[in-house]
Amino acid sequence: ITELSEFLVTMKSAKGYQLVVIDNLAGRFIDRRSDNLLVQPYYSFYLLKQVPRENYDEKENTIKDCTAVCRKILSKMFYDKRNSLNGFADLERDSITYNQAGPFGHNWHGLNVNFTILDYPDIAYDEDDWLPVS
Secondary structure (H helix, E strand, C coil): CHHHHHHHHHHHHCCCCEEEEECCCCEEEECCCCCCCEEEEEEEEEEEEECCCCCHHHHHHHHHHHHHHHHHHHHHHHHHHHCCCCCCCCEEEEEEEEEEEEEECCCEEEEEEEEEECECCCCCCCHHHHCCCC
């Protein structure tokens, strides 16, 4: 709650596009018929822009602007994947989803983008951990 309050106060005076990265541990385990479960963490960010007034056309234009900028961000992520840079080597391109977001605080609107990056942990799961005790 404290961080949210600070965020809303900061957003009062912010200008232009704002990229908000969600720092949260979320994901799922995947069984791809190997000895180990794979880890598929979820990542999320918001790209927001303030709508100067409560105007439907202006809001729609803001969403279109944010969509164009998000495509540029995704292009950079794809470049990094192709060149194994910045931790994006295992970005799962077909996992990328987006949703319209807002209003937040003082009329901020934009997009929420979610994606996964496959993680190959060096964990060996030992089925003998669950053998019945004799």
